[in-house]
Amino acid sequence: MKPAPFKYYAPQSIPEVLELLNEHGYDAKVLAGGQSLVPMMNFRLVQPAVLVDINKIPELSYIEPHDKGVRLGAMVRHSQAEKDPLIKEHAPLIHETMPQIATVQIRNRGTIGGSLAHADSSAELVVVTTALDAKFKIQNQKGERLVPAAKFFVGLLTTSMEPEDLLVEVQIPPMPAHSGWSLKEVARRPHDFALMGVAVILTLDKKDCCTEARMVYLSAGDGPISAPEATKLLIGNEITPELITAAAEKAAADEIDPGSDIHATAEFRRHLANVLTRRALEEALQRAKGGN
């Protein structure tokens, strides 16, 4: 099992990367952490003629405060984000997500930008950044643009980026006041690809009435799957156990679209979604009320 031949470039600046991507277009692939791309190349599922290694560009590895939230350079490695105090303070959902992603060897190498650009619908960061309304800074030779998560992930392993585009930064907005969050997932073994998972964010007003709610599912369709109808049941109401049950059932039955494979049937995944949503909403509610 060996990758097909390719031409290797290791540019040392972003303009050099953009020039290479512009020149080679669909023939080129960006190599970030390589923890998804290299297995795919080993299996020859992808055979890029040109590989543009962006590991030699130090200015893509920053974690900085931004607009009361944080911004992360695309080459921040999972293990770096996992231990970062700024992320712990300003992006608690990201902090809590990191140790659940893959294994320590993978997290030492894998990058935030790489995971997001790969857009695997079973990737935790894909659903978490969608739930958080993160923004993605994309550059090409013509300039740069900021794309919200909802318009970044467009389908199965697909983003709205063009071949000449490079993801350079992810911006995580602050968690609103009186908000709670949770990420729950089930995998056959911890750190495996999850069979089902959900990221939840709840925001309450001073009377504990829900003003904003997010529920986003992984392994539930071609991309991150939101459940707007289920969240409508929550918004404007005080969240009771009955309401949690109703929202979980609504999302699991009507809003997700999980597939069947050798690991789990679609029916079992819907069952998992129902149970996990209840647990996630309960935890998020407790945190929003200040329980943490």
Add this chain to the structure above:
Amino acid sequence: MENTFELSVTVNGTSYQKVIDPRTLLSDFLRNDLELTGTHVGCEHGVCGACTIILNGDPVRSCLLFAPQVHGQEIITVEGLGTVDDMHPLQEAFREAHALQCGFCTPGFLTTLVPWLEENPNPTEEEIREAISGNLCRCTGYQHIIDAVKLAAEKMN
């Protein structure tokens, strides 16, 4: 070869210069070009952990890196942990606690655990289980590996 890469890398304290095909996986480079066959190749897609090496201090999968990516960097393989006459305390503990049978997975466990024990000198059983969750062993059922890590922690303290 028209498409080549001139690689220089430090492995177990020795610098090497080799001309390679850029698509060479680091695991194959270590085994075939440097003849350091202690690094084992299992699944070649990042699942089994047998090919784990220490890159600039951190355990990583050598089957998920192309050799040119480690140009100018420092690697430690299982050969760099100890010798037959002067084993690393973790290697001694593996022998004493029967933490291996066929031994295929062992280099990956050792290279994962040596940096980890330095950061976690007094681990609990649960922490050890989490630390080895990226390495597969089909012989031991893991229990003796956990015993060995506890023993190594005692030896190293």
